[in-house]
Amino acid sequence: xxxxxxxxxxxxLETGSxxxxxxxxxxxxxxxxxxxxxxxxxxDCSRRYGPFPDDMPDAEKSGLFWHLNTGKRGITLDIENxxxxxxxxxxxxxxxxxxxxxxxxxxxxxxxxxxAIQRANSGLVMTTVTPFGYSGPYSDYKAGNLEVCAxxxxxxxxxxxxxxxxxxxxxxxxxxAVHAAAATVTALLARLRxxxxxxxxxxxxxxxxxxxxxxxxYSHLAxxxxxxxxxxxxxxxxxxxxxxxxxxxxxxxxxxxxxxxSFLELIGGGKVPDWYAQDPRFKDRFEVSRKYADxxxxxxxxxxxxxxxxxxxxxxxxxxIPFAPVYTVADLVDQPHLHTRGFFSLIEQPGAGVxxxxxxxxxxxxxxxxxxxxxxxxxxxxxxxxxxxxGLDQSEMVxxxxxxxx
Amino acid sequence: MGMRYPLDDIRVLDMGWVVAGPQVGKxxxxxxAQVIKVETYKRVDALRMGPDNLLxxxxxxxxxxxxxxxxxxxxxxLTTPLGEQVLRELAVISDVVISNFAPGVMxxxxxxxxxxxRLNPGIVVLALSGTGQHGPLRDVAAYGPxxxxxxxxxxxxxYPGERxxxxxxxxxxxxxxxxTYGVLSxxxxxxxxxxxxxxxxxxxxxxxxxxxxxxxxxxxxGKVPQPQGNExxxxxxxxxxxxxxxxxxxxxxxxxAAEWVALCRAMGHPEMATDPRYSSAYARLQHRKEIDAVIxxxxxxxxxxxxxxxxxRQGVAAAPWLDIGDRLTDPxxxxxxxxxxxxxxxxxxxxxxxxxxxxxxxxFTVTGPTTGEGNSFAFKExxxxxxxxxxxxxxxxxAG
Numbered sequence: 001x002x003x004x005x006x007x008x009x010x011x012x013l014e015t016g017s018x019x020x021x022x023x024x025x026x027x028x029x030x031x032x033x034x035x036x037x038x039x040x041x042x043x044d045c046s047r048r049y050g051p052f053p054d055d056m057p058d059a060e061k062s063g064l065f066w067h068l069n070t071g072k073r074g075i076t077l078d079i080e081n082x083x084x085x086x087x088x089x090x091x092x093x094x095x096x097x098x099x100x101x102x103x104x105x106x107x108x109x110x111x112x113x114x115x116a117i118q119r120a121n122s123g124l125v126m127t128t129v130t131p132f133g134y135s136g137p138y139s140d141y142k143a144g145n146l147e148v149c150a151x152x153x154x155x156x157x158x159x160x161x162x163x164x165x166x167x168x169x170x171x172x173x174x175x176x177a178v179h180a181a182a183a184t185v186t187a188l189l190a191r192l193r194x195x196x197x198x199x200x201x202x203x204x205x206x207x208x209x210x211x212x213x214x215x216x217x218y219s220h221l222a223x224x225x226x227x228x229x230x231x232x233x234x235x236x237x238x239x240x241x242x243x244x245x246x247x248x249x250x251x252x253x254x255x256x257x258x259x260x261x262s263f264l265e266l267i268g269g270g271k272v273p274d275w276y277a278q279d280p281r282f283k284d285r286f287e288v289s290r291k292y293a294d295x296x297x298x299x300x301x302x303x304x305x306x307x308x309x310x311x312x313x314x315x316x317x318x319x320x321i322p323f324a325p326v327y328t329v330a331d332l333v334d335q336p337h338l339h340t341r342g343f344f345s346l347i348e349q350p351g352a353g354v355x356x357x358x359x360x361x362x363x364x365x366x367x368x369x370x371x372x373x374x375x376x377x378x379x380x381x382x383x384x385x386x387x388x389x390x391g392l393d394q395s396e397m398v399x400x401x402x403x404x405x406x
Numbered sequence: 407m408g409m410r411y412p413l414d415d416i417r418v419l420d421m422g423w424v425v426a427g428p429q430v431g432k433x434x435x436x437x438x439a440q441v442i443k444v445e446t447y448k449r450v451d452a453l454r455m456g457p458d459n460l461l462x463x464x465x466x467x468x469x470x471x472x473x474x475x476x477x478x479x480x481x482x483x484l485t486t487p488l489g490e491q492v493l494r495e496l497a498v499i500s501d502v503v504i505s506n507f508a509p510g511v512m513x514x515x516x517x518x519x520x521x522x523x524r525l526n527p528g529i530v531v532l533a534l535s536g537t538g539q540h541g542p543l544r545d546v547a548a549y550g551p552x553x554x555x556x557x558x559x560x561x562x563x564x565y566p567g568e569r570x571x572x573x574x575x576x577x578x579x580x581x582x583x584x585x586t587y588g589v590l591s592x593x594x595x596x597x598x599x600x601x602x603x604x605x606x607x608x609x610x611x612x613x614x615x616x617x618x619x620x621x622x623x624x625x626x627x628g629k630v631p632q633p634q635g636n637e638x639x640x641x642x643x644x645x646x647x648x649x650x651x652x653x654x655x656x657x658x659x660x661x662x663a664a665e666w667v668a669l670c671r672a673m674g675h676p677e678m679a680t681d682p683r684y685s686s687a688y689a690r691l692q693h694r695k696e697i698d699a700v701i702x703x704x705x706x707x708x709x710x711x712x713x714x715x716x717x718x719r720q721g722v723a724a725a726p727w728l729d730i731g732d733r734l735t736d737p738x739x740x741x742x743x744x745x746x747x748x749x750x751x752x753x754x755x756x757x758x759x760x761x762x763x764x765x766x767x768x769x770f771t772v773t774g775p776t777t778g779e780g781n782s783f784a785f786k787e788x789x790x791x792x793x794x795x796x797x798x799x800x801x802x803x804x805a806g
Contacts, residue, residue, distance in 0.1 A: 006591040051627045067619045138738040147725035150657030163646040168562025169617040178583040183761040185590040190412035190766045198765035210757035212579045218458030218469045220730040231571045242572035249570045251555035324552035328561045329624040337543040356625040358618040362588045366603035
């Protein structure tokens, strides 16, 4: 068995649709697992998401699909169809991990629940990442990213009198997927002892609710309920806020009093400005957050608006002030620090040139992350898998195509 | 043979601090690892004195108790040669060392990967920091709330067409999940090759990783992403709607024609199902605001749980918006809390395990440790320190 990658020799089969199973499998693939993505013959829905080069919709040129599926092989298989189901079970017998994100009721309807998988391969780790997990009253609730975020506590942004907002991107899916990747490796470690697999049941809602913003749970239990409060927090020392600057926004936070004092000295030309030093209302930074935040925002906005976010970041760094620019993606792709570390990957996508993608989420010294192939075209590896791995012959392949199974 | 925890042969030295590092230790402890948390007399974990701590002494934080459940605690004075030495010895007999100090701190104490791997080639060392261990910005002081700003996530938070609101603030927990995946993969590799490795995690990079599709979207289109609100590129309706009660809301969305018809019927507006203004996903995206207004009129007098349950029966994606108090009593989420006795706080609610493994389930039976609770275990049982050395090592425990 090759040992040059952390997960070398692990074969992963990915079913389901859209984001969470795909991102989990991508993470496993980046560390050396060989991933085969199973799409319905019509293609995964993320192929319709784009964005597309030149705004020309094309199932082979969807940015979201590329992001989620670089590094994988791709096959088509209609697992709703009994023949498709049987082929999937035959494949499962040859794989180490199956990652799926279908609702439990759909998995049962297809006859592809863990007991069937286990009969096909007792050593297989079946990882499911679903909105609410396999148990509990909401387990079969239909839910996308937004519904999970709302129920699990991730929609904590926005103004107090308006609707709560979700975090940027597809965080329910992402957090579920990363937990799923970690839990999958835990099950693989257990398998090293006795060769047995198991069902790894990851709930996106549980992953979020049991892992994020945990201190707020106890603030709530202590009576100080967390309320969304727009661009600032009112329950922490001032500043804890996002304010405009010359070319965007900056995030201002000063955990330690000396950090805030350093900023006041910075804008006061070496000393804390008199308007601050001599105003007793500003002594207690908690009090300022609750009562005088608008006034202080106003006082410092002149300085902020006279500087770009990079200027503010550089000046603050020199003084040990942890204020940070609110970067947009456009800012990020030009960051020398990220390029020095080799964070971005350049992936050549046939027919679409070289794309800049996020690369290693962390750097392993001995078995680094790497992505060795572009995202698959629809059914690109059908021959490799059905002929090569399952041993079907060409005439069977023709019939499977004719009948829409693959 | 009884069930064994998957990591019951793994020892972890958790030098983590506040959230990012200790959350990695928490997941590993839940999976059965023996996790030894290190604190110094001079500087206990700042989480012990967080805003949730109403007792205002170092044993009074329920958040600390939760994040450090199942761990042992040792207290070491790193300014003494003996303190440094025993910590290095503990590290060398561990399988994993976790830290989230600023770059350079671990090396100063001889606890960096090159030093440790010379003595234990199988060791896995995870260093989490704001911007990683190398690169021009490696010394930036970053906190959870600034990581999401740097990472491009905050710029996406706000009502569409309005100012950025930001305050993403989950950079630490996010980094911890990625870091746990990195550590487990490195352990998997070590189990087969005997070789450990160093995991250099930049919280900034793990933040950007969560919005990888936005990076690719920008490089494909050149368009800078703006605050997204609750909008979805292909689905409408897709929002959070006001319900009966104070700050009560329901999230719902429609993915296809059948769901749209079901929603219109549920709302008592069957005519909208055939109205050409809403007849396709494209048409509904064009009339997003009108649709939101009709839905709000329907949801406003109703209970959020009731709306969600009714829509689910019709096959429409929906869920109540829940705050922390709601989740403690919600029939689905209340299972995600587990009460355990605590020496100072009586009973503390702990968040349940995050993973459900059918054959080797995770679990925890004890709350977070009091300061130095594991000193005798770690120094006498594991390191077999002589009584005199143990006494001089721990004498500051009562003094400080």
